[in-house]
Amino acid sequence: MAIPVETFFLDPDAQGTLQAQIQQMIAEGILSGRLAKGERLPSSRRLAAHLGVSRITVTLAYTELQANDYLTARDRSGFFVSQNAPEPPRFAPRHPKQDRIDWSRALGRRFTGGATPEKPQDWSRYPYPFIYGQADPRLFDHANWRHCALRALGQKDFQALTTDYYDQDDPQLIEFIARHTLPRRGILAEPDEILVTMGAQNALWLTAQVLLTQRRTAVVEDPCYHALRDILTQSRCHLTAVPVDHDGLPPGALPERADVIFTTPSHQCPTNATMPLARRKALLARAAEMEALIVEDDYEFEMSFLAAPSPSLKSLDRDGRVIYVGSFSKSIFPGLRLGYLVGPRPFIREARALRASVLRHPPGHIQRTAAYFLGLGHYDSLIRRMSGVLAARREAMEAALAEHGLRVAGRGVFGGSSIWMRASEGADMEAVDHALRVRGVLIEPGAPFFHGEAPPRNFYRLAYSSIPAAKIPAGIALIARELALSRQAGWP
Amino acid sequence: MAIPVETFFLDPDAQGTLQAQIQQMIAEGILSGRLAKGERLPSSRRLAAHLGVSRITVTLAYTELQANDYLTARDRSGFFVSQNAPEPPRFAPRHPKQDRIDWSRALGRRFTGGATPEKPQDWSRYPYPFIYGQADPRLFDHANWRHCALRALGQKDFQALTTDYYDQDDPQLIEFIARHTLPRRGILAEPDEILVTMGAQNALWLTAQVLLTQRRTAVVEDPCYHALRDILTQSRCHLTAVPVDHDGLPPGALPERADVIFTTPSHQCPTNATMPLARRKALLARAAEMEALIVEDDYEFEMSFLAAPSPSLKSLDRDGRVIYVGSFSKSIFPGLRLGYLVGPRPFIREARALRASVLRHPPGHIQRTAAYFLGLGHYDSLIRRMSGVLAARREAMEAALAEHGLRVAGRGVFGGSSIWMRASEGADMEAVDHALRVRGVLIEPGAPFFHGEAPPRNFYRLAYSSIPAAKIPAGIALIARELALSRQAGWP
Known part of the structure; x- marks a missing residue:
């Protein structure tokens, strides 16, 4: 050219x-x-x-x-x-211009420095990626996704592809969510109680902006999803972390007052605990007493290959107190960036206005492609196929962990895609992680999930969503060996 | 089913x-x-x-x-x-549950009620849509976009499609922007000085969050893009509106002090004024004196079918003072939601961290499709074809406006896709707009672009990006007739 x-x-x-x-x-x-x-x-x-x-x-x-x-x-x-022209330097030269701005003063707010750890972009090159939330090319239904995307690129869907929806969404996707997705979680919602978001991340972010201020208090589970803690820290609200137990968030441990409670009842992140029905009711009752709202992140409910998922907290809500966060990014693929918020109209109205200001709307083509993929039943088949594969991987995990005597701290009774692990006291799993990367193994150190200045460093998460069953035994063996070596060395 | x-x-x-x-x-x-x-x-x-x-x-x-x-x-x-089952009511019944939440109290912040007007979703059904910023099916290169999307859906690009990039972007798109798009605007930038955004809207929003606080002052042009004013109002900074003249923002009229100046030098929105080179230099000098940053929204620079676009303000910037906002949404199609920010590293770093918290990253598939569309030269051909068509439409506009004696308040000397119009004093263009809709004509009343409580109501914008040249004379005739009728009726 x-x-x-x-x-x-x-x-x-x-x-x-x-x-x-x-x-x-x-x-x-x-x-x-x-x-x-x-x-x-x-x-x-x-x-x-x-x-x-x-x-x-x-x-x-x-x-x-x-x-x-x-x-x-x-x-x-x-x-x-010329082929003989001087080589551009390996590191590009700085611009001839000078930066005369004092950025320490010019930046009004800082957003770097959160708890969310840097993750390797090249995770797929590791032979043993016990990494969470990435798509497995062996599981994804590439052919049918392509087919749906192609259909959504057709002349008939020209407007869905190209149009500026302003603050609206693809009505076809909204209808599918209302009629098919939400009823599976026991939820009835009208189209104007649903907002499509750029993944669950964006749904949680919008919710925090609408509900929280510097004068309000949010409750998070401890440990919890680190990106949620970053969102809440940036919102500058007061933050109370409540330690979870084997049944998830204990309502009795909630503080005297709080405005918004963020919880993952179906599948606590990262411990995988499932909250029993009685505790769900107690949580709703306690929230009503406190006049607090609840934000339910119902991620991964589809990955229930061992038992049926329990109905969502929102399905038990008679007050309009629960705001529900769902996602297709986990179950279809994370690069999709597609999730949704379900909540009372006054809340959805503000979240919609904010979303319009921040980004208008998730691209129409992606919404329509997802609507086809769901509507044609490919999503259900994908979930069924994934469930079978994940069940086999889970079995391989359990066997390998037992063989090497590695201690499980939490596993989803109904399924899921990861196991929460605990190494001996004194272990520093970030150091172990660094050592393991050299051996081609990726794990997730647990410290970033915990609240506070001195988080426990001996927890870690092992996901089996991206590693084939056949690789699991060797991968777990490498982890066990590295843990034994570090212990012998007296830990770092 | x-x-x-x-x-x-x-x-x-x-x-x-x-x-x-x-x-x-x-x-x-x-x-x-x-x-x-x-x-x-x-x-x-x-x-x-x-x-x-x-x-x-x-x-x-x-x-x-x-x-x-x-x-x-x-x-x-x-x-x-049953086919004889009771009909669901036309308006769906409210849920059996009661909403027991006092939402006037529960909402921490409100985002509704901004200046951005509601626009008709069904604009394409109007025979005379003088509407701005929507895709014209007659101009869009559907076949090649589809071809690029299909390629980006292939096995080779599986990871670009599905992966969670965390806070990163598609390197292929970033490289194209750095090597081919920005040099056309006289801008040299390294990959880590570029951030892909969900359209220009998202770029402006991210910029406002990073640079502004309640203690800082932003300058906007008056009139300006209403969605920008909504973004700045939500950020709660002090806001100074500076009236523009026929050369755009006058540096002499800037206040004593300000932290950030938002401007559209190449093509003032909505008046279409192009800022001359001497004034650009004066603006940079004045900003340096004030120690203010400048945010340059360079929208529509590609639509220069009458004269070559002037180099961007950023290309004249020797201090690292200018943050540049570009967009593909206008020139490819608005539903794409793809734009970019270019600025000094300390700024891009914070904007990147904020974007990761808000939505992680724009979907990989869309980034890769755009990279192919640009890289294969389809974008350049599209712009050339659009320029030819827009030039013909512009000619039809000028002829029809002259024939009916409608007064032009601002037109882009180099091209553009709209003309800024002024009706007689006393005209209320929102009332005229309502009357015209019944006749199948869509125009954009100008009041929402102006700052303050009592904006002039006699301005309006006529875009020719979505209306074929053949429809323009009849559409303009209808507008002229409606204006004459309203004037005879003594205005509303």
Whole structure:
């Protein structure tokens, strides 16, 4: 491809002759890596017209650059970036301009430095990825997703693809969620009680902005999803962390007062505890006493391959107290970024207005593709297939963990895709994680899930959503060996 | 499709016999519209197993519902929702539950009630849509977009499609923006100075959150993009509106001090003024004096069919003072929700962390599809084709406006897709808009673009991005007639 003439600009403040400026502009383009070897430059006629200089000036600049081996000329086809041109440095040079801004002062708010750990982008290259929440190419129904995406790209769906929905959603997806997805969780909702979001992350974020202020108090489970804690910390509300037990969040341990309680009753994150029905009712009653709202993150309810999922907390709610967060990102694939909020109209109205201000709406094409994938039954088949595979992996996990005597701290009674683990006191699972990466094993250290300055460092999570059953025994053996080595070394 | 058995739940607190509860559950499903006529119910055996009741109880409930014409039985194939079942009410009944929450108290913040006007979702049904920012099916390159989307759905791109990028973006799209898009605007940027956003809306929103607080002051142009004013109002910063003139924002009219200046130099929104080079330099100098940052919204620079676009403000910036907002949503299609931010690293780092908290990242599939569309040159061809069509439409607009003596308040000298109009003093363009809708004409009343409590009501915007040239004369004639009628009636 020829380099488009529009990408060349002369600096209006530059010094020197026009010819020198043109030479410098091109040489800098090559040195910065912007112009690659072998690419064709615009003809001298075109570049001259574009820059408003005479053609001879450009020709002289090109010829000079050729003499310096930045460019080569080929008969009749013009000038190209030379194969012998100076290499752009491995690390690109800084801009000639200076940054004169005092960013420590200019930034009004900071959002970096949260609890959410950095995760390896290249997780799929590890042979033993016990990593949570990534898609497994062996499980995903690529063919049917492609088929649905193609259908949603058709002429009939042109408007669903291209239109600015303003603050609305794809009515076809909303209808499917209302009629088919939510009833499975015992929830009845009208279309204007549902808002499509960019994954559960976005649903939790919107909820926190609408319900919390600096004067309000939120309760989180301890441990809990680290990204939720980042969201709440950024909202600057008061934060009370309540330790969970084997049945999840204990209503008796809730503080005197709170405005919003964030909970994962079906499947506590990360311990996998399922809250029994009696405790769900007690939690609702306690919230009513406190006049608190409850945000129920019902992630992974579909992964119930060992027992039927219990009805959601929202299905027991008679007061309009529970705001429900659902997600397709986990069960279809995380790059999809598609989830939803269900709640009373006054709440959904504000969340919708905020979403419109932040991003308008999730792309229409993705909403329509998901509507087809769900409506044609592919989603249900995918869940069934995943359940079978996850059940086999879970069995392999249990066997390998038992064989090596690794201690399980929490497992979902109905299924799920991960096991919460506890190493001996004194273990530092972040150090173990670093050592294991060298051996091709990825685990998730548990510390970021915990509240407070001195979180326990001996917990970790092992997910089996992305690792084939056949790899599990060897992977667990490597973990057990690394733990034994670290223990012998007296821990780090 | 049969109604999945999982969508049925008995209320754990319900009164009455099990049979009565089952009847009620199904009747309510039909009355609420959740179960549609002709849909098949689960077999009595499956439903009984799912609910944990005896099969005869379900059979008795079904038979009773059949007697009441809620259900019909067909030999061997089971029970179906009857065609004679009671109609669900036109407006769905409220839930049996009561909303016991005082939402006036429970909402921490409100986001509704902004300046952004409600726009008709069904704009494409109007014969004369002088509406801004929607895709024209006649201009969009559907075939090649589909081709690129399909390629990005292939096995080779599986990871780009499905993966959770955490806080990162598709490297292929970032590289294209850095190497090909930004150089056209005279901008050199490294990948870590670029962040992909959910359209320009999301870019402006992220910028406001990072740079503004309740103690800081933002400058906006008056008039300006209403959604930007909503974003800044929600951020609770101090807001100073500076009236624009025929050259855009006048640096001399800036207040003594401000922290951030939002401007649209290439193409003022909505007046279409282009800021001359001398004023751009003066604006940069004034901002340096004030130690203010500048946010440059460079929307629609591609629509330069009458003259080449001037280099961006950012290309003149030697201090790292300008944050640049670009968008593909306008030029590809608005439902795409794809734009980008370019700025100094310390700023991009915070915007990236905030984006991760709000939504993680724009869907990978959309990023990759756009990267192909751009990289294969389809974007450039699309812009060339659009430019030709827009030039013809612009000519038709100018001719029709002149013929009917309608007064132009601002037109882009280099092109653009809309004309800013001024009716006589006393005209209320919202009333005229309502009257015109009945005649099939959509215009945009100008009042929401203005700052303050008593905005002028006699401005309006006429876009030609979605209306074919052949329809323009008749559409303008209808507008002129409606304006004349309103004037005769002494205005509203």
